Amino acid sequence: MTQTLREILYTECPYAGLDPAAYPDDLQGWGSDHPVLAAAIEKLRPKRIIEVGSWKGRSAINMARTVRALGLQCEIVCVDTWLGSPEHWLRAAPGWYESLAMKNGYPQLFYTFMGNVVRHGFQDIITPLSMTSESAAFVLRHLKMSFDLAYVDAAHEYEPAKRDFVAYWDLLTDNGALIGDDYIIWPGVTQAANEFAMERGLRIVGEPGKFVIAKDATAGPTIRFQ
Ligand SMILES: C[S@@+](CC[C@H](N)C(=O)[O-])C[C@H]1O[C@@H](n2cnc3c(N)ncnc32)[C@H](O)[C@@H]1O
Incomplete structure (x- = not known):
């Protein structure tokens, strides 16, 4: 039995003690229901998934639904500061700043996420890790934790x-795989993903919105996008 991060x-x-009724019933996200997430879980049958960038929890809850439907023993670790990204603070689209749920100058977005996880009944699968992606990676390395699937959807800058x-x-x-969001949509993400794959000699499979890079180069293309 794999030990959980929790x-x-x-x-x-x-x-513990979290009442979802106290927090907004708002599960807005971006590309969070994309079929490639479920396809990767079906293919890899992961014991541990790491999501980097969780926002209100839509993509994590969607993956947890697949994990449960397949009867997998799998923990989904969600790394986020829950402080938002520059585009949310800079009001790049209507509603983004409001979603931060600011209180005394500090976002309460974490509680929107936590309320959603409990409201949808996935608190046994989803573990929050409130850190920067950089600090979380340090902690996870230190703990010698490994993951079968990483879904990276945090910063959009190169x-x-x-x-x-x-x-x-x-x-x-x-045998793990990395899925990234915003491929071909955000230039910084696209450049970073393409460079990373090229530098490591890895095969990147992508379409506007998502890319997949698998450790087993033959497995990547078999993870369906549709
Ligand atoms: C696009 S949203 C994630 C959307 C989510 N995956 C979904 O589908 O609903 C990006 C998230 O990344 C987080 N984020 C941005 N930069 C981060 C960093 N350096 N470390 C941790 N979280 C970060 C933000 O707080 C935000 O919640």
């Missing part, structure tokens, strides 16, 4: 996106 890291259940691809690729098991 068992290692927390002294009490992160959901440098941090590339750092995330490198850090979370290196946390994958030998």
Whole structure:
């Protein structure tokens, strides 16, 4: 039985005493229901998944639904500061700033995420890890944790996106796969993903919205996008 991060890291259940009714019933996301996430889970049958960038929890809840439907014993670790990205603070689209749920100058988005996880009944599968992606990768490396699937959907700027691809690729098991969001949509992410794949001699399979890079180069193209 694989030890969970929750068992290692927390002294009490992160959901203890949390009443979802106190937080917004708002599961907005971006590309969070894309079929490639379920296809990768079906193919890899992961014991551990890491999601980097969770926002309100839509993609994590979608993956948890697949995990449960397949009867897998799998923990989904969600790494996010829950402080939002520059585009949310800079109000790049209507509603993004409001979604941060600001209180005394500090976002309460974490509680929107936690409320959603409990409301949808996936608190046994999803473990929050409230850290920057960089610090979380350090902790996970230190704990010698590895993951069968990494879904990276955090920063959209070139440098941090590339750092995330490198850090979370290196946390994958030998048969693991990395899925990235915003491919071909955000130029910084696209450049980072293409460069990363080229530098490591890896095969990248993508379409506007998502890319897949698998440790086993023959497996990547068999993960369906549709
Ligand atoms: C696009 S949203 C994630 C959307 C989510 N995957 C979904 O489908 O609903 C990006 C998230 O990444 C987080 N984020 C951005 N940069 C980060 C960083 N360096 N470390 C941790 N989280 C970060 C933001 O707080 C935000 O919640």
